[in-house]
Amino acid sequence: xTKSFEELLDQYAEVAVKVGVNLQAGQRLVINVTVDxxxxxxxxxxxxxxxxxxxxxIVWNDQHLNHAQLEYGSDDSLLQYPDWVIKTVVDxxxxxxxxxxIYAEDPxxxxxxxxxxxxxVRKVAAENFKPLxxxxxxxIHPNYAVISAAYPGWARRVFPxxxxxxxxxxxxxxxxxACRINTPDPVAAWKAHNANxxxxxxxxxxxxxxxxxxxxxxxDLRVGLPQGHIWIGGSSVFNNIECFPNIPTEEVFTxxxxxxxxxxxSATMPLSVQGKLIEGFALTFENGRIVKATADKAxxxxxxxxxxxxxxxxxxxxxxVPHSSPISQLGILFxxxxxxxNASCHMALGDAYRYNLExxxxxxxxxxxxxxxxxxxxxxxxxxxxxxxDVDGIHSDRTNEPIMRQGEWAFTV
Amino acid sequence: xTKSFEELLDQYAEVAVKVGVNLQAGQRLVINVTVDxxxxxxxxxxxxxxxxxxxxxIVWNDQHLNHAQLEYGSDDSLLQYPDWVIKTVVDxxxxxxxxxxIYAEDPxxxxxxxxxxxxxVRKVAAENFKPLxxxxxxxIHPNYAVISAAYPGWARRVFPxxxxxxxxxxxxxxxxxACRINTPDPVAAWKAHNANxxxxxxxxxxxxxxxxxxxxxxxDLRVGLPQGHIWIGGSSVFNNIECFPNIPTEEVFTxxxxxxxxxxxSATMPLSVQGKLIEGFALTFENGRIVKATADKAxxxxxxxxxxxxxxxxxxxxxxVPHSSPISQLGILFxxxxxxxNASCHMALGDAYRYNLExxxxxxxxxxxxxxxxxxxxxxxxxxxxxxxDVDGIHSDRTNEPIMRQGEWAFTV
Numbered sequence: 001x002t003k004s005f006e007e008l009l010d011q012y013a014e015v016a017v018k019v020g021v022n023l024q025a026g027q028r029l030v031i032n033v034t035v036d037x038x039x040x041x042x043x044x045x046x047x048x049x050x051x052x053x054x055x056x057x058i059v060w061n062d063q064h065l066n067h068a069q070l071e072y073g074s075d076d077s078l079l080q081y082p083d084w085v086i087k088t089v090v091d092x093x094x095x096x097x098x099x100x101x102i103y104a105e106d107p108x109x110x111x112x113x114x115x116x117x118x119x120x121v122r123k124v125a126a127e128n129f130k131p132l133x134x135x136x137x138x139x140i141h142p143n144y145a146v147i148s149a150a151y152p153g154w155a156r157r158v159f160p161x162x163x164x165x166x167x168x169x170x171x172x173x174x175x176x177x178a179c180r181i182n183t184p185d186p187v188a189a190w191k192a193h194n195a196n197x198x199x200x201x202x203x204x205x206x207x208x209x210x211x212x213x214x215x216x217x218x219x220d221l222r223v224g225l226p227q228g229h230i231w232i233g234g235s236s237v238f239n240n241i242e243c244f245p246n247i248p249t250e251e252v253f254t255x256x257x258x259x260x261x262x263x264x265x266s267a268t269m270p271l272s273v274q275g276k277l278i279e280g281f282a283l284t285f286e287n288g289r290i291v292k293a294t295a296d297k298a299x300x301x302x303x304x305x306x307x308x309x310x311x312x313x314x315x316x317x318x319x320x321v322p323h324s325s326p327i328s329q330l331g332i333l334f335x336x337x338x339x340x341x342n343a344s345c346h347m348a349l350g351d352a353y354r355y356n357l358e359x360x361x362x363x364x365x366x367x368x369x370x371x372x373x374x375x376x377x378x379x380x381x382x383x384x385x386x387x388x389x390d391v392d393g394i395h396s397d398r399t400n401e402p403i404m405r406q407g408e409w410a411f412t413v
Numbered sequence: 414x415t416k417s418f419e420e421l422l423d424q425y426a427e428v429a430v431k432v433g434v435n436l437q438a439g440q441r442l443v444i445n446v447t448v449d450x451x452x453x454x455x456x457x458x459x460x461x462x463x464x465x466x467x468x469x470x471i472v473w474n475d476q477h478l479n480h481a482q483l484e485y486g487s488d489d490s491l492l493q494y495p496d497w498v499i500k501t502v503v504d505x506x507x508x509x510x511x512x513x514x515i516y517a518e519d520p521x522x523x524x525x526x527x528x529x530x531x532x533x534v535r536k537v538a539a540e541n542f543k544p545l546x547x548x549x550x551x552x553i554h555p556n557y558a559v560i561s562a563a564y565p566g567w568a569r570r571v572f573p574x575x576x577x578x579x580x581x582x583x584x585x586x587x588x589x590x591a592c593r594i595n596t597p598d599p600v601a602a603w604k605a606h607n608a609n610x611x612x613x614x615x616x617x618x619x620x621x622x623x624x625x626x627x628x629x630x631x632x633d634l635r636v637g638l639p640q641g642h643i644w645i646g647g648s649s650v651f652n653n654i655e656c657f658p659n660i661p662t663e664e665v666f667t668x669x670x671x672x673x674x675x676x677x678x679s680a681t682m683p684l685s686v687q688g689k690l691i692e693g694f695a696l697t698f699e700n701g702r703i704v705k706a707t708a709d710k711a712x713x714x715x716x717x718x719x720x721x722x723x724x725x726x727x728x729x730x731x732x733x734v735p736h737s738s739p740i741s742q743l744g745i746l747f748x749x750x751x752x753x754x755n756a757s758c759h760m761a762l763g764d765a766y767r768y769n770l771e772x773x774x775x776x777x778x779x780x781x782x783x784x785x786x787x788x789x790x791x792x793x794x795x796x797x798x799x800x801x802x803d804v805d806g807i808h809s810d811r812t813n814e815p816i817m818r819q820g821e822w823a824f825t826v
Contacts, residue, residue: 049481049486053490054490054493055493065469068458068469069468072463077466080467084504
């Protein structure tokens with residue numbers, strides 16, 4: 001029996017609360033979301049309260065207000081930031097509460113804004129987020145999930161030929177497919193998928209590769225892996241609760257050694273940063289640092305991004321996703337990191353996750369850096385996978401093993 | 414030349430910022446508003462930044478989320494309150510910033526909620542608002558305005574026979590008419606209107622009446638006025654800035670003596686409290702306290718309301734509005750206090766404004782009470798005016814003068 005749109009939407013909200021966040025009775029839940037998604041958020045709140053939430057608090061955001069500030073605000077106004085929002089989220093995290101981020105935006109909205117002004121607000125935001133990053137670095141995480149949801153402002157960029165209504169409906173269909181909501185038992189489907197991802201993470205971690213070698217058209221990159229690196233896929237245990245930090249998720253990822261990245265990597269999809277699209281870009285690395293960054297479009301934005309701080313010029317994550325993943329098979333460019341990164345092998349500029357390194361949580365920044373972990377105020381994924389990508393694992397004795405061939409896993413679990 | 418809807422909307426947003434709040438360059442502006450009104454808020458933010466706002470911060474609210482909490486939340490969840498929101502507003506007020514409240518809600522949304530649960534969240538909210546009330550009592554006000562704006566959730570209650578789209582358009586038309594936005598020069602129209610209201614406030618204050626006597630069908634009420642009471646109409650100077658606390662405003666109001674109210678008053682319009690409509694109600698007073706409250710509908714809600722605290726059982730405001738006021742002439746029941754109170758003479762249950770009493774600001778609560786001023790965590794207006802209402806002013810020598818006859822001003826200025 002086919003599910004109605006209302007059933008699918010309700011089950012999606014339920015999966016976000018029960019599988020994604022895995023909210024426990026008595027926990028508070030803080031949700032970050034755009035005002036455009038109010039009707040969907042109300043459904044999520046219903047499921048959260050039904051699951052015993054002590055309180056559901058929404059941190060509403062609105063890209064259009066940010067745009068009004070960037071377009072009409074004084075230079076002084078750009079330096080203002082609602083730090084009480086960060087304080088609230090920090091209070092929730094310290095208190096052992098749960099968090100849900102609903103990430104959805106119009107990737108083109110800031111196209112007419114001066115890049116210098118965008119750079120200022122980006123930097124101010126990054127500085128204000130530091131207390132939250134410090135908690136994460138100390139290994140204090142809420143049980144949390146990042147999901148997306150469809151609304152016209154985003155959907156019309158994905159399907160520009162359709163009406164807003166049709167585009168939004170089609171984007172919801174893609175979300176339901178990618179998140180396994182259109183299966184008879186979405187919760188069971190997530191369990192099976194998770195078993196596969198975790199078998200691959202265990203296989204790769206056990207191999208203790210010293211480096212990866214990426215080859216594809218425009219890409220020939222050697223990425224060192226630090227001693228004690230940990231591959232992660234699917235669910236995680238945060239706050240003593242098993243949650244799915246990303247829904248959907250298809251990746252298995254670890255952290256690179258920040259001083260051992262050499263060669264060239266070419267992006268295979270555009271990168272949307274604060275509403276600007278950077279297209280056709282390539283990065284050249286020497287000893288872990290970008291020494292050259294070129295792009296067909298918005299090259300200045302790319303350079304602003306890697307100039308943000310020292311760590312923005314290196315990598316914090318390498319992630320493997322088979323080219324045949326369900327999201328990739330949808331054949332849609334989502335202009336949304338959560339979806340596009342799960343359609344493709346990718347890497348992240350900037351901050352590395354402490355939990356990708358043995359004992360990384362609780363390390364001082366200096367110790368983490370010395371062990372090879374990168375730190376930065378940004379963590380920005382870009383896609384570099386394709387059906388033409390080969391990835392090898394390199395052992396300490398310099399022997400190689402295929403990990404991926406033509407974009408697909410080259411080992412079985 | 415007739416203005417287009419877009420022009421009217423833009424001018425209304427401009428009047429809110431420049432006439433209502435009278436935002437000064439360099440001030441921050443905090444706006445309380447429902448997520449349903451995001452598109453209008455973006456216009457307001459544009460005008461605020463164009464007027465030199467240092468920052469525009471939105472406190473978003475959502476009745477539907479409150480409903481989800483009341484319907485599905487545990488008893489414990491009802492005791493939670495986002496006190497950081499109040500802290501933020503207090504920070505703005507202490508810092509000399511400006512405030513705009515956009516008051517618009519669905520008056521029927523809470524009709525299916527248990528009154529006991531509503532009473533709990535009402536009380537928790539009132540307790541959390543205390544720091545803000547304390548600032549007000551100390552005479553520390555931002556320059557501020559309360560306005561309304563149309564959206565389907567409210568409009569469909571006002572015009573239930575129309576489609577959501579038609580109802581919203583018709584409600585906007587009524588708002589533009591009531592707020593003089595459909596005049597050639599709305600700012601000039603506000604100046605002329607203000608001159609009339611302020612002439613009436615000065616006339617009434619100079620009279621130093623000791624009491625008012627209200628007579629209408631179902632109403633025969635004597636309301637003592639404290640020594641030093643001040644009548645107020647139109648603009649006020651707060652934060653050293655002339656602003657219009659209410660747009661629209663047609664009233665001239667003062668505070669009653671909390672221990673000198675005797676007789677019966679019958680409401681002439683329903684009262685919407687937290688989404689519940691109290692209809693056909695009458696209040697009997699003895700020595701300033703309600704000794705009997707009856708209603709045709711939602712009598713339990715009325716009694717919950719006046720049971721909230723000691724001051725909820727007395728009055729904090731008496732306001733005079735001619736029956737021929739432009740809002741009254743629209744002949745629309747708005748189910749919205751800001752509009753309905755400006756269509757009719759009204760009174761408020763609960764807290765009195767300190768600025769309605771000479772030297773009232775900065776008085777201790779005890780001193781203010783002793784002078785006749787009422788204090789409470791609520792200030793809830795109800796309408797008791799009509800074309801049949803007569804109001805007399807009573808002098809200390811017991812002579813009477815007509816103030817209103819058949820709902821119209823009985824004196825000229």
